[in-house]
Amino acid sequence: xxxxxxxxxxxxxxxxxxxxxxxxxxxxxxxxxxxxxxxxxxxxxxxxxxxxxxxxxxxxxxxxxxxxxxxxxxxxxxxxxxxxxxxxxxxxxxxxxxxxxxxxxxxxxxxxxxxxxxxxxxxxxxxxxxxxxxx
Amino acid sequence: xxxxxxxxxxxxxxxxxxxxxxxxxxxxxxxxxxxxxxxxxxxxxxxxxxxxxxxxxxxxxxxxxxxxxxxxxxxxxxxxxxxxxxxxxxxxxxxxxxxxxxxxxxxxxxxxxxxxxxxxxxxxxxxxxxxxxxx
Amino acid sequence: xxxxxxxxxxxxxxxxxxxxxxxxxxxxxxxxxxxxxxxxxxxxxxxxxxxxxxxxxxxxxxxxxxxxxxxxxxxxxxxxxxxxxxxxxxxxxxxxxxxxxxxxxxxxxxxxxxxxxxxxxxxxxxxxxxxxxxx
Amino acid sequence: xxxxxxxxxxxxxxxxxxxxxxxxxxxxxxxxxxxxxxxxxxxxxxxxxxxxxxxxxxxxxxxxxxxxxxxxxxxxxxxxxxxxxxxxxxxxxxxxxxxxxxxxxxxxxxxxxxxxxxxxxxxxxxxxxxxxxxx
Amino acid sequence: xxxxxxxxxxxxxxxxxxxxxxxxxxxxxxxxxxxxxxxxxxxxxxxxxxxxxxxxxxxxxxxxxxxxxxxxxxxxxxxxxxxxxxxxxxxxxxxxxxxxxxxxxxxxxxxxxxxxxxxxxxxxxxxxxxxxxxx
Amino acid sequence: xxxxxxxxxxxxxxxxxxxxxxxxxxxxxxxxxxxxxxxxxxxxxxxxxxxxxxxxxxxxxxxxxxxxxxxxxxxxxxxxxxxxxxxxxxxxxxxxxxxxxxxxxxxxxxxxxxxxxxxxxxxxxxxxxxxxxxx
Numbered sequence: 001x002x003x004x005x006x007x008x009x010x011x012x013x014x015x016x017x018x019x020x021x022x023x024x025x026x027x028x029x030x031x032x033x034x035x036x037x038x039x040x041x042x043x044x045x046x047x048x049x050x051x052x053x054x055x056x057x058x059x060x061x062x063x064x065x066x067x068x069x070x071x072x073x074x075x076x077x078x079x080x081x082x083x084x085x086x087x088x089x090x091x092x093x094x095x096x097x098x099x100x101x102x103x104x105x106x107x108x109x110x111x112x113x114x115x116x117x118x119x120x121x122x123x124x125x126x127x128x129x130x131x132x133x134x135x
Numbered sequence: 136x137x138x139x140x141x142x143x144x145x146x147x148x149x150x151x152x153x154x155x156x157x158x159x160x161x162x163x164x165x166x167x168x169x170x171x172x173x174x175x176x177x178x179x180x181x182x183x184x185x186x187x188x189x190x191x192x193x194x195x196x197x198x199x200x201x202x203x204x205x206x207x208x209x210x211x212x213x214x215x216x217x218x219x220x221x222x223x224x225x226x227x228x229x230x231x232x233x234x235x236x237x238x239x240x241x242x243x244x245x246x247x248x249x250x251x252x253x254x255x256x257x258x259x260x261x262x263x264x265x266x267x268x269x270x
Numbered sequence: 271x272x273x274x275x276x277x278x279x280x281x282x283x284x285x286x287x288x289x290x291x292x293x294x295x296x297x298x299x300x301x302x303x304x305x306x307x308x309x310x311x312x313x314x315x316x317x318x319x320x321x322x323x324x325x326x327x328x329x330x331x332x333x334x335x336x337x338x339x340x341x342x343x344x345x346x347x348x349x350x351x352x353x354x355x356x357x358x359x360x361x362x363x364x365x366x367x368x369x370x371x372x373x374x375x376x377x378x379x380x381x382x383x384x385x386x387x388x389x390x391x392x393x394x395x396x397x398x399x400x401x402x403x404x405x
Numbered sequence: 406x407x408x409x410x411x412x413x414x415x416x417x418x419x420x421x422x423x424x425x426x427x428x429x430x431x432x433x434x435x436x437x438x439x440x441x442x443x444x445x446x447x448x449x450x451x452x453x454x455x456x457x458x459x460x461x462x463x464x465x466x467x468x469x470x471x472x473x474x475x476x477x478x479x480x481x482x483x484x485x486x487x488x489x490x491x492x493x494x495x496x497x498x499x500x501x502x503x504x505x506x507x508x509x510x511x512x513x514x515x516x517x518x519x520x521x522x523x524x525x526x527x528x529x530x531x532x533x534x535x536x537x538x539x540x
Numbered sequence: 541x542x543x544x545x546x547x548x549x550x551x552x553x554x555x556x557x558x559x560x561x562x563x564x565x566x567x568x569x570x571x572x573x574x575x576x577x578x579x580x581x582x583x584x585x586x587x588x589x590x591x592x593x594x595x596x597x598x599x600x601x602x603x604x605x606x607x608x609x610x611x612x613x614x615x616x617x618x619x620x621x622x623x624x625x626x627x628x629x630x631x632x633x634x635x636x637x638x639x640x641x642x643x644x645x646x647x648x649x650x651x652x653x654x655x656x657x658x659x660x661x662x663x664x665x666x667x668x669x670x671x672x673x674x675x
Numbered sequence: 676x677x678x679x680x681x682x683x684x685x686x687x688x689x690x691x692x693x694x695x696x697x698x699x700x701x702x703x704x705x706x707x708x709x710x711x712x713x714x715x716x717x718x719x720x721x722x723x724x725x726x727x728x729x730x731x732x733x734x735x736x737x738x739x740x741x742x743x744x745x746x747x748x749x750x751x752x753x754x755x756x757x758x759x760x761x762x763x764x765x766x767x768x769x770x771x772x773x774x775x776x777x778x779x780x781x782x783x784x785x786x787x788x789x790x791x792x793x794x795x796x797x798x799x800x801x802x803x804x805x806x807x808x809x810x
Contacts, residue, residue: 001260001262001538002259002260002261002262003258003259003260003357003358003361004259004374006261006262033266035264035266035267036261036262036263036264037252037255037256037261040255040256040259040261041255043371043375044375044378044379046379046462047375047378047379047382050459050462051251051252051255051382054248054251054455054459055248055252057244057451057455058241058244058245058247058248059245059248063237063241064235064237064238064240064241065207065238065241065242065245069204069207070241070245072200072204072207072208073207073208073211073242073245073246073249074245074248074249075798076208076211076212076215077211077212077214077215077245077246077249077250077253077389078249078253079212079215079794079797079798080211080212080214080215080216080794081215081249081250081253081257081352082352082621082622082623082797083253083256083257083352084263084797084800085256085257085261085262085263086249086252086253086256087543087797087798087800088263088264088267088268088543088800089263089264089267091267091543092266092267100199101583102198102199103199103200104544105199105583105584105587106193106198106199106200106205107200107208107798108584108587108795108798108799109192109193109584109586109587110193110194110200110205110208110209110212111208111212111794111795111798112193112587112591112791112792112794112795112798113189113190113193113194113209113791114208114209114212114213114216114221114794115212115216115790115791115792115793115794115795116186116189116787116788116790116791116794117172117186117190117221117787117790118212118213118216118218118221118790119617119754119755119786119787119789119790119791120172120175120176120186120783120786120787120790121172121175121218121220121221122216122218122754122757122759122762123138123750123754123762123782123783123786123787124137124138124139124175124783125136125137125138125759125762125763126137126141126171126172126175126220127136127137127141127171127220128171128219128220128223128224129170129171129223129224131168131170131227132170132223132224132226132227133223133406136673138762138763138766139779178776178780179780179783179784181597182780182783182784182787185594185597186787189590189594192586192590210393212794214389214392214393215389216757217392217486217487217488217757218757219392219395222392222393222395222408223395223408226408236448239409240448240449240452242393243390243393243394243449243452244449244452246389246390246393247386247387247389247390247393247452247456248386249389250385250386250387250388250389250390251382251383251385251386251389252382252385253385254349254350254381254382254384254385254386254482255378255381255382255385257349257352257354257357258345258349258357258377258378258381258382259378260354260357260358268541271530271532271808272529272530272531272532273528273529273530273627273628273631274529274644276531276532303536305534305536305537306531306532306533306534307522307525307526307531310525310526310529310531311525313641313645314645314648314649316649316732317645317648317649317652320729320732321521321522321525321652324518324521324725324729325518325522327721327725328511328514328515328517328518329515329518333507333511334505334507334508334510334511335477335508335511335512335515339474339477340511340515342470342474342477342478343477343478343481343512343515343516343519344515344518344519346478346481346482346485347481347482347484347485347515347516347519347520347523347659348519348523349482349485350481350482350484350485350486351485351519351520351523351527351622352622353523353526353527353622354533355526355531355532355533356519356522356523356526358533358534358537358538359533359534359537361537362536362537370469372468372469373469373470375469376463376468376469376470376475377470377478379463380463380464380470380475380478380479380482381478381482382463383459383460383463383464383479384478384479384482384483384486384491385482385486386456386459387442387456387460387491388482388483388486388488388491390442390445390446390456391442391445391488391490391491392486392488393408394407394408394409394445395406395407395408396407396411396441396442396445396490397406397407397411397441397490398441398489398490398493398494399440399441399493399494401438401440401497402440402493402494402496402497403493403676480663484659484662484663485659487662487756487757487758489662489665492662492663492665492678493665493678496678506718509679510718510719510722512663513660513663513664513719513722514719514722516659516660516663517656517657517659517660517663517722517726518656519659520655520656520657520658520659520660521652521653521655521656521659522652522655523655524619524620524651524652524654524655524656524752525648525651525652525655527619527622527624527627528615528619528627528647528648528651528652529648530624530627530628541800541802542799542800542801542802543798543799543800544799546801546802573806575804575806575807576801576802576803576804577792577795577796577801580795580796580799580801581795591791591792591795594788594791595788595792598781598784598785598787598788599785599788603777603781604775604777604778604780604781605747605778605781605782605785609744609747610781610785612740612744612747612748613747613748613751613782613785613786613789614785614788614789616748616751616752616755617751617752617754617755617785617786617789617790617793618789618793619752619755620751620752620754620755620756621755621789621790621793621797623793623796623797624803625796625801625802625803626789626792626793626796628803628804628807628808629803629804629807631807632806632807640739642738642739643739643740645739646733646738646739646740646745647740647748649732649733650733650734650740650745650748650749650752651748651752652733653729653730653733653734653749654748654749654752654753654756654761655752655756656726656729657712657726657730657761658752658753658756658758658761660712660715660716660726661712661715661758661760661761662756662758663678664677664678664679664715665676665677665678666677666681666711666712666715666760667676667677667681667711667760668711668759668760668763668764669710669711669763669764671708671710671767672710672763672764672766672767673763
């Protein structure tokens with residue numbers, strides 16, 4: 001159970017600002033399905049508008065990285081942050097964007113390797129090589 | 136400073152198992168540079184062999200994901216885990232594999248979005264939509 | 271399911287040290303309800319006494335921060351640590367201490383901003399400005 | 406060292422979009438000092454505008470939570486995420502907004518308690534009490 | 541629900557590489573029970589072989605640390621990473637290896653102390669004493 | 676640099692409550708060295724007393740786990756939490772309590788395995804086996 005109310009479509013229809021965002025989500029994604037994250041954010045119209053606006057700009061607009069790569073990066077962060085909902089929703093999004101089983105298998109292998117070497121590096125407190133400092 | 140000794144090339148030369156791994160790292164990467172992570176792992180030859188063996192299989196061998204995508208996934212996990220060394224080393228690796236400034240900018244935007252929505256989802260304890268459960 | 275037994279009131283009644291802590295929790299909170307965290311800690315009377323003693327001193331005793339602010343800090347840490355139980359229990363506590371929907375909305379916005387900028391800062395490894403170093 | 410270039414004021418002056426954000430940061434904060442986070446974000450004007458726009462809306466605009474409380478929430482998240490830069494910058498901001506030593510001492514105590522009980526709850530996998538589920 | 545299919549014994553029987561790993565898990569643990577982690581990894585035979593091979597070498601082979609100590613370290617990491625499944629499976633493994641209630645109580649106390657002092661240290665950004673730098 | 680002042684011995688001598696804790700730390704550890712963590716906590720005498728009191732009870736008093744095992748658990752949590760200071764101080768403590776290179780090597784291997792499998796389990800959202808639920 002969430003700590004906030006999840007807005008039904010009927011409730012959304014009663015708030016013009018929220019309805020406008022939901023309309024844009026549906027139009028942008030070409031799907032009638034609006035997942036619980038947005039129904040939870042609907043409790044704060046300003047937060048809903050800001051979050052959807054940024055997500056649309058970052059994840060939907062065409063850019064230098066393809067959509068599937070962006071989803072893999074999203075799942076990677078969500079995994080390390082232990083966000084179960086986010087792992088589920090973005091893994092589903094990655095599949096919808098064409099992720100194959102072979103790609104997912106390699107993704108998991110990289111995430112596992114990173115989890116292992118992150119732990120080893122932190123436990124040994126390895127100092128950064130000067131060669132890596134280019135900033 | 137690390138919690139373990141970082142092996143110099145001279146020390147590596149005195150241990151055949153460690154030397155063999157360092158030789159393979161140099162040959163595989165076509166570079167004489169061996170970074171501190173491996174010099175720290177050199178204190179335990181079995182761990183060094185196991186870690187390099189797995190990394191080579193996961194990150195170097197050709198597969199369904201291109202090498203740059205794998206590096207981006209690696210940086211994403213390392214960022215969420217707060218591993219400074221890992222962020223530095225894999226960002227350098229991504230640049231070496233051709234990451235452009237535009238790609239890096241989008242990568243950062245996705246990582247930032249994921250950090251934000253992970254926090255919002257966890258704070259609101261949003262329940263997973265049944266539509267995402269395909270396992 | 272927990273990894274330890276959750277003590278019922280009947281079981282608590284059979285252990286004088288545990289019963290004394292439960293009595294103090296009920297008296298301090300002016301409520302008969304004792305939540306599962308304390309029923310789990312009851313398996314180790316010393317740990318139960320130490321944890322309740324510290325929590326009472328930190329969260330209940332009057333001080334320089336008001337009780338609601340302390341709960342918001344608690345939820346913030348629990349969110350970043352991904353502790354679902356802690357998010358639920360302290361969000362309920364914040365509401366019981368008068369948190370309004372507007373306050374909660376702003377709290378969520380700050381937690382989201384922090385999640386985003388933490389990720390960006392760590393990914394870019396931004397060095398601390400000398401102006402911030404006052405210690 | 407950061408993974409990106411930190412823009413100097415001279416470099417900022419050469420990019421109208423970046424300069425406009427820096428001008429607004431200075432005007433909003435009534436200070437000439439612009440910290441490294443913004444100098445790092447300057448590498449991507451869209452990300453700079455989006456992040457400052459959201460931060461201004463969330464942290465600066467008057468609302469239901471006072472500015473100091475927002476900073477304490479920010480430090481709490483940054484601590485749990487292990488973001489050293491963020492801890493430093495927002496602790497400095499909290500002091501600038503009037504945080505007393507007594508308030509900071511209590512803040513630290515709450516953060517420590519949360520760190521402890523988060524760990525205990527997760528290790529024992531305590532199930533959420535039905536009384537907390539109000540969503 | 542998992543993001544991947546959990547292989548049944550019948551499905552395992554249809555893949556010789558997967559079957560070989562499952563046989564070795566059962567023989568090594570002297571138990572017919574194979575837990576869900578391996579049934580999930582079965583979707584990628586190379587990952588399954590690599591992970592079981594490493595786990596067997598690290599956790600099962602006799603060494604300088606006794607098996608129960610290794611399990612306690614494993615639960616400690618899993619707790620801090622917020623991995624519910626891992627906490628459950630390794631706490632069960634620790635009990636199977638003889639962990640007493642008194643040992644578990646002390647383990648929880650240490651994990652709680654570490655959670656608290658980690659948070660305090662990070663919030664105060666305590667600099668490392670030169671005395672600790674021996675690497 | 677820390678966010679708080681690190682108390683020198685001269686400053687400690689001017690505060691009876693702080694001095695009493697420092698005396699007990701020195702007597703308990705049979706060493707004149709008091710590390711920075713306590714010098715930072717000295718800014719809040721109540722927090723200093725409470726933290727040292729709990730740490731002494733948990734880490735120093737004889738119990739069901741030997742002192743080295745407790746230190747290994749402490750480093751494991753500190754590693755996963757990314758607390759550099761804590762990793763350094765408790766690794767030094769573990770060595771002082773007799774940790775051999777072989778034990779440390781195995782510890783690192785377990786921490787690395789846990790980091791890897793935690794990531795894999797979270798990414799795949801593996802459901803807990805009913806066999807593990809004994810609470």
